[in-house]
Amino acid sequence: MKKITGIPLLDINNHIIGKITYKPIKHSLRQDFIFVANGEKLESGYAAILVTKRNRDPKGTTILCNLEDIKYLNTGDVVSIEPNGNINVLYKKNSVGNVLLVTERCNCSCIMCPQSLVTKEDDKSPFIFKIISLIDNNTQLLGITGGEPTLIGDKLIDIITACKQRLPKTKLIMLTNGIKLENFDYVKKIVMVQHPDLTIDIPLYADTDTEHNNIIGANGFYKTIQGLYNLARFKQKIGIRIVIHKLNYKRLPQLAEFIYHNFPFVFHIAFMQMETMEVAKKNIDILWIDPYDYNEQLEKAVTYLWKRGMNVSIYNAQLCVLPKNLWRYTRKSISSWKNIYLEECGKCDYLENCGGFFASSLELHSQHIEIIKKN
């Protein structure tokens, strides 16, 4: 998520969460709002006030921010403010890439994980409930992610329930490695929430346990598979995600075959270009393959599934790297705050259609990036 640096004008003791507003709010409702002041006299009662100039008379929590950064914030966005003044953007009202990061712990240690994980953390759920209470109830899509969300156990059920009650129109996509879903009763609890539009996306990196487990650094393959079956028994909407790298690209067609024969009930399958951050960056030597160099396998896998009537997508890929017959499967899938394009992309006629890059790809990306002209 996007971070903005701020300077607290008075000491702050706790994390503050609030919803951005540019217009003054009735006094009785102010406690949930963070007011972006524009030179006027500051009033009390807001969770915090953001200012761009040092104010002689700060009221409560007042944070001094850079004008450019403030422009990033719109009415309805939800942010948290750390005691040191840093502002984390938790939710952008105009984005479809919002996620609830419910834990940073994980029971896998994937060789290409783009996050740094923690082993111990405080319960984040009160914080998550607060966010849910603040975000706009017309939000189209919200992700639930981690770490591994299922590690918080029944709190996850409470979070999904809160989403159902507070955001009944919002589609939820939960990312989980599915290992904990091996427990049928746990799956039952998730499904019994009866969220109106919940998709559970689960990664599968290889068609055999040895290779998959080697990639995730845990003995999870058959547990994940049991998890998929448990979800299917409830007709839960399921997606499968495959991050592609040097350790698994060769058998993508066989993996597609494996998925079709064993999990034909899944709603969606996404093949994803790797994000080279954190753990992935450290292991880059054993992981990196130019995405252009696995086109052959990717094309076989994607068309194999499409022919069979499966719903298949390619995430995080640049059009110029892909053969044209695969363009139709691409989605703009990178969260906007870390979605970039290269300088030369500005000259490309297909910029609008292209998913672009992860910010981390600036240093390392395919050697086959090129400007494409129409006709």
Place this chain on the structure above:
Amino acid sequence: MSYKLLPLRFERFNNDEIFITNEVGEFTFISKDKFEQLIKCTLNPQDETFLNLKAKQILTDTDINPVIEMLATKYRTKKSFLNKFTALHMVVPTLRCNSNCRYCQVSRKDVEAHQFDMDKSTAKKVVDTIFQSPSPMIKIEFQGGEPLLNFKIVKQIIEYSEWRNLFKKKDLEFVICTNLSLMTKDMLKYLKKHHVYISTSLDGPRDLHNKNRPLQATDNSYDILIEKISLCREYLGHDSVSALMTASRFSLERFKEIVDEYISQGFNGMFLRSLNPYGFAKRDRRMLGYTMEEFVENYIEALDYIIDINLKGTYFVESFASLLLTRMLTPFSTGFVDLQSPAGIAISGVIYDYNGNVYVSDEARMLAAMGDNKFLMGNVNKNSYLELFNSEFIRSLIRSACLECLPECSSCAYQSFCGADPVRNYSEQGDIVGHRPTSEICKRNKKIMHYLLDLVKQGNGKIEDVFWSWIIRRPIENNVCITSS
């Protein structure tokens, strides 16, 4: 490094390769050398073949229980046709017929022989029996004779079924199998109102159709049929009418013409069927019959021709190949009664004769018409649903109609794609278990499956596209890129 083999079946496919399947019909081809290594447990775990076989649960070098669990899950899916019990209910409103088909397999009766009509109270009992089936899907198919000769009973069955379904709320569908010659606009209005599909018979171009299927009133049944097909389409919509062909001796060497006829009549698919040895087809087999080898040879030629037509851009399905391919290439079960194990007789499909007699299959009542009541389940006027469907007779019949335990079938590499047919075994070979090496059906199925597998193995992407367009019933689409928009 050691590994264990899981249940597998295999067959020498050609000089160099072994065809190998797992318990649910997922298959691969491996060289003789690799096969030898496989069974001696000396395959290298880094080997591509090893990984392919492991991913298909043919061997495992790690856990066994979760692998069995995966196979079991797929096995349940493949056998899911069993969950719902009998969905197809064929009804014979009359045995009278105005056709004069040379190969009539049902031993039709004279147009004036009204004693072969179903009566009202039997019709009601038939529907009452049908609606006791636990299946959430009920398809009532009117057979004959010519059902239009007793249209009032057809109407009674449709209306009474609809009334019963107000309470049962099943997915109810009607099909009427008719030569169409007696079809009128009023009948069509009625059929439209009640959403009835039409299945008719078209055996080929005019001369061939007229030779196989003359009417009693005129030899030129073809012109009447074509005229009526277009009338049906006008009233019911283009896709409400489908047609079947049956190949007689006169049809051999003419399959391409038959395909062309179907296409020019605007059908987007056909079923190339061989003659069943019942009724006149059996009586006159010297004149009408042919060997299975002859049929398969013609079938394959026609199949190649049909594939070619698809490759040239016309979406046209051959249903038997489509069925087999669905069984070979997808994890799903199919509803076709003849290709199931346990056999689909009685438990997937059943037939109610004009007099209320219930038989396990259409072929069983054809046999009965020839004087052998071996497969009579009972009569709707005398027996309850449970007496009909839960009898020791049906139980023992189904028990001995599982490929998994039939001699030769049990180890056949094509088992998962095939089906048991005790009625056919009985009528051809004198007992329900049958003798595979001399079975005509086995010969036909194996040859056609081998041919299809060979095409799949060759890996021609375009042919594969055609097959998948048949399986998922979606015409091949030109690859649309964003560029073209």
